Amino acid sequence: MALLMQRTFRDMRENRFLNLVTIATVALSILIVSAFSLFVVNANELLASWRRGVRMLVYLERGLSRNQELAVKRRLLKLPGVTGMQYVSREAALQQLKEEMPGQVALFTGLKENPLPDTFEIRLAPAATGSHAVLVALADRVAGIQGVDDVAYGQEWLGKFANVVNLLKLCGSAMGGLFMLAVVVIVANTVRLTLYARREEIEIMRLVGATDSFIHLPFYIQGMVQGALGGIAGVAILYLAYLYIVGGLGHGIPGTLFTPRFLSPVEYSGIIFGSVLVGWFGCYLSLKQLVRH
Amino acid sequence: MALLMQRTFRDMRENRFLNLVTIATVALSILIVSAFSLFVVNANELLASWRRGVRMLVYLERGLSRNQELAVKRRLLKLPGVTGMQYVSREAALQQLKEEMPGQVALFTGLKENPLPDTFEIRLAPAATGSHAVLVALADRVAGIQGVDDVAYGQEWLGKFANVVNLLKLCGSAMGGLFMLAVVVIVANTVRLTLYARREEIEIMRLVGATDSFIHLPFYIQGMVQGALGGIAGVAILYLAYLYIVGGLGHGIPGTLFTPRFLSPVEYSGIIFGSVLVGWFGCYLSLKQLVRH
Amino acid sequence: MTKRRDAAIQMFNVYKRYGAKGALVDISLAVYPNEFVFLTGPSGAGKTTLLKLLYLGEQASAGQILVDGMNLSRISRRRIPYFRRNLGIIFQDYKLIASRSVYYNIALVLEAAGETQRLIRKKVRYMLRSMDMEKKIDVLPPSLSGGEQQRIAVARAMIGRPKIILADEPTGSLDEASAGVIVGLLKDFHNRGGTVMVATHDSALIRSGSGRIFQLERGRLVSAA
Amino acid sequence: MTKRRDAAIQMFNVYKRYGAKGALVDISLAVYPNEFVFLTGPSGAGKTTLLKLLYLGEQASAGQILVDGMNLSRISRRRIPYFRRNLGIIFQDYKLIASRSVYYNIALVLEAAGETQRLIRKKVRYMLRSMDMEKKIDVLPPSLSGGEQQRIAVARAMIGRPKIILADEPTGSLDEASAGVIVGLLKDFHNRGGTVMVATHDSALIRSGSGRIFQLERGRLVSAA
Numbered sequence A, B: 001m002a003l004l005m006q007r008t009f010r011d012m013r014e015n016r017f018l019n020l021v022t023i024a025t026v027a028l029s030i031l032i033v034s035a036f037s038l039f040v041v042n043a044n045e046l047l048a049s050w051r052r053g054v055r056m057l058v059y060l061e062r063g064l065s066r067n068q069e070l071a072v073k074r075r076l077l078k079l080p081g082v083t084g085m086q087y088v089s090r091e092a093a094l095q096q097l098k099e100e101m102p103g104q105v106a107l108f109t110g111l112k113e114n115p116l117p118d119t120f121e122i123r124l125a126p127a128a129t130g131s132h133a134v135l136v137a138l139a140d141r142v143a144g145i146q147g148v149d150d151v152a153y154g155q156e157w158l159g160k161f162a163n164v165v166n167l168l169k170l171c172g173s174a175m176g177g178l179f180m181l182a183v184v185v186i187v188a189n190t191v192r193l194t195l196y197a198r199r200e201e202i203e204i205m206r207l208v209g210a211t212d213s214f215i216h217l218p219f220y221i222q223g224m225v226q227g228a229l230g231g232i233a234g235v236a237i238l239y240l241a242y243l244y245i246v247g248g249l250g251h252g253i254p255g256t257l258f259t260p261r262f263l264s265p266v267e268y269s270g271i272i273f274g275s276v277l278v279g280w281f282g283c284y285l286s287l288k289q290l291v292r293h
Numbered sequence C, D: 001m002t003k004r005r006d007a008a009i010q011m012f013n014v015y016k017r018y019g020a021k022g023a024l025v026d027i028s029l030a031v032y033p034n035e036f037v038f039l040t041g042p043s044g045a046g047k048t049t050l051l052k053l054l055y056l057g058e059q060a061s062a063g064q065i066l067v068d069g070m071n072l073s074r075i076s077r078r079r080i081p082y083f084r085r086n087l088g089i090i091f092q093d094y095k096l097i098a099s100r101s102v103y104y105n106i107a108l109v110l111e112a113a114g115e116t117q118r119l120i121r122k123k124v125r126y127m128l129r130s131m132d133m134e135k136k137i138d139v140l141p142p143s144l145s146g147g148e149q150q151r152i153a154v155a156r157a158m159i160g161r162p163k164i165i166l167a168d169e170p171t172g173s174l175d176e177a178s179a180g181v182i183v184g185l186l187k188d189f190h191n192r193g194g195t196v197m198v199a200t201h202d203s204a205l206i207r208s209g210s211g212r213i214f215q216l217e218r219g220r221l222v223s224a225a
């Protein structure tokens, strides 16, 4: 085992050029994949934070009795996608309005009667906000409930463009998958070229009685070390770029409370682990091919 | 010249493995860059199509004289960001409303009086819709004009999230740049490995009296041919993927009139040309390095 | 691996074809344990090809070959490395690993056989000293002279204490004195019980030995003295 | 390029060091046009190193070298290819391009010099025929026997009609008959006015010639007969 490690590192030292080129290629490949992941992850979070803001306001008819209101509430709660609700009385709503518009107090005091309706504010499950059709259907069912006067939902645009957003997400995943695949092949190609440059050496080892595992193990370990170093370098570069951008942003994106986050330890460990796997896999493919010849 | 081409292609045939690996790497690299470009291009178009939908409605006070209306119009046209406008009289607006809601004709016929105001619909320059602050400031100035009752602008959310959208665009360009750079280095690395595998051959040619240009030209041409073939393959793969996705979409993204377009001939020619350049550049770096040794 | 039959090397009606061309035609021969034989013939006669068949560098197109009691057409891929450890091979083109030190090139054989680092170091040193090459221990092969490379190739073939040495032109790049050293080492090996087959067209080398001589001519065995 | 002085090759107090070690020490010698000289000495004496200095495969550490009237320490990088076209070099390790056919390996010299394809084809065919290697024209060097590779190396060195041939152990892998062919070709070249320097420790080869003999020993010129 110790001997194996010793052989591997002697080998890497003596083929420094090939190793550096491979590590650089892995690092850049991982940079591409992880930059894209970071982009998708944050775009998702941003969307999710907007979605969480989608609430449906159910305006009740005037003069409903307490029992009638309860009946509406029960029926609302039975609807799919409704996760919770809050009752806002017309008085509370007026009060809130006055607080929100302190300049126009005169306007409200002149009112003979409170023009606002009693309201249920419903919280929606993410599934219900994911597509415009679902949202509209839900609103229709809500409007059909006896005792409901009208329905309004904020950030309607998000619902309206949910299809587009979903498409973009789909494209993002497709591209992520594409990039991942491309990167695996690129790294495998690079490993293959380095082994090609050393095929004579491998042949010689075979001729002097080395077993396949004796020959291959250092290459596998090398591939995995290259994967690990390349992966760490790639993620580190991304982290520096992230710090630079977020540093420039200050606190959050202007206009929102959202600050882009970096990949979580689980995520970047996963990427580095994937990189190690790709290193191993590149080796595996290339050695298999070499053996066949 | 003919001889040079002959030498180059003989060379490529005799080093098929190295050439195929290089072309595959170039193709995948170009696929990454062009897929990302396609994504950015379409996201941009989508945004632009939404932005073009941003119109500001200027509701006029009741009972303005023709002259007063003209005065408002003149002042509106002087505002920065206003590129054009259209007058919609209250009668026309009502008529339009009736046409849009044929089911509710009864509702409108019951009206004693037309409740709608006369309106100017202003078209905005893209610059004016690019940031929320600009849009708000413009609306304030419009509202301050004498004779203007109220201002409304559709797709307010787009203005509100303009900062986020701009940030995403910035990230997109940064990532595009990053990917481009990564891809250049990856391709250069690959070319370097193939030349490394052939360094003995280059040394031998030198020893039998070949000039540098005699040795290098076929490599440069090869690099450019590899770049071209890889670039074409990458763009072709992307095109197939595009056809597949758009075919699945049918006519346009549901909920919008927008159909994602493919890269224009200028754009993909540019990418392929870039790929040729990268092939050349990879050769240049590697040969320079080899010569130094 | 030790169910030795009569002969160390035995070939029965062996053919080797490259495309249509027969590089070896109907070769039958036997070399007995502890023999020292020569394989000779003009350039292109098939000497290297014959040795290649013996160490399974190539498969025979027809015929049977036994080496050290093993039937080479029946040996499984997995057993080949173990089989080769009984052979010491000196290749005509040396086959040294250009990116690795002289030390590593020789030690490789012992490392592959699983010996300890301590022992390996001792053995490699000793071997290099016996060839007057100790100073070159850390050098890469491309910085060696032709003859020096050849001596490293010889050292590598002998270090594993094989049963049989197959030597392809082992003194082609050496002056008489250095060649004498190599011949001395091969004779030592032979005296300790080893079997040696030397392919060469160096008539001086052949005259210096006393073993049987197999003469090849255009792929055929024309005389086995 | 044609302002020929007295000697074809001239070395004045030339040193070549690798690290601290002197591979060549204070070498002075002159070879005159149309001479056929031998460079001999034991393995590692510096024969290959001396030839390397002559074709600018390495730079001398000290001293002056003139080849074909050119001062090698003053030649510009750009002129080196043109200078080398006056030399035909047979390398000890052949230096054939493994991935290219025999034809291309030889034609390369003429292509580099800008000759037409028609002429190149004719010359290469003719040269291979004179060495009895015409059948191997489309083969890759690794499929050739050692001696066949050496003959291709010789063919490549002669095809460009150089003024000077530098041959490093040109018959090391050849039987007597094939060696005789090579020696014959070198003598032809000499008879047509060429200058030849052969590095070898093959005493039979040296005896077959009649030229002067430079003897190297551990980097020093010990006798110039």
Ligand SMILES: Nc1ncnc2c1ncn2[C@@H]1O[C@H](COP(=O)(O)OP(=O)(O)OP(=O)(O)O)[C@@H](O)[C@H]1O
Pocket: C018, C023, C041, C042, C043, C044, C045, C046, C047, C048, C049, C050, C092, D142, D143, D144, D145, D146, D147, D148, D173
């Ligand atoms: N892999 C191969 N493919 C095709 N032909 C081959 C191959 N290996 C050898 N040959 C041919 O087989 C013949 C015998 O080659 P071999 O190397 O055995 O000769 P040899 O006796 O060792 O000659 P030398 O003394 O020159 O080394 C030669 O003509 C050679 O060209």
Ligand SMILES: Nc1ncnc2c1ncn2[C@@H]1O[C@H](COP(=O)(O)OP(=O)(O)OP(=O)(O)O)[C@@H](O)[C@H]1O
Pocket: C142, C143, C144, C145, C146, C147, C148, C173, C175, D018, D023, D041, D042, D043, D044, D045, D046, D047, D048, D049, D050, D092
């Ligand atoms: N690039 C190099 N770096 C270090 N040492 C070298 C280098 N090239 C040659 N040497 C050393 O210089 C000495 C002379 O080598 P050279 O190749 O000239 O010997 P030679 O006379 O050609 O021997 P042979 O007959 O064995 O080919 C040798 O000891 C060799 O190890």
Ligand SMILES: [Mg+2]
Pocket: C047, C048, C049, C092, C168, D145, D146, D147
């Ligand atoms: Mg041979």
Ligand SMILES: [Mg+2]
Pocket: C145, C146, C147, D047, D048, D049, D092, D168
């Ligand atoms: Mg030498």
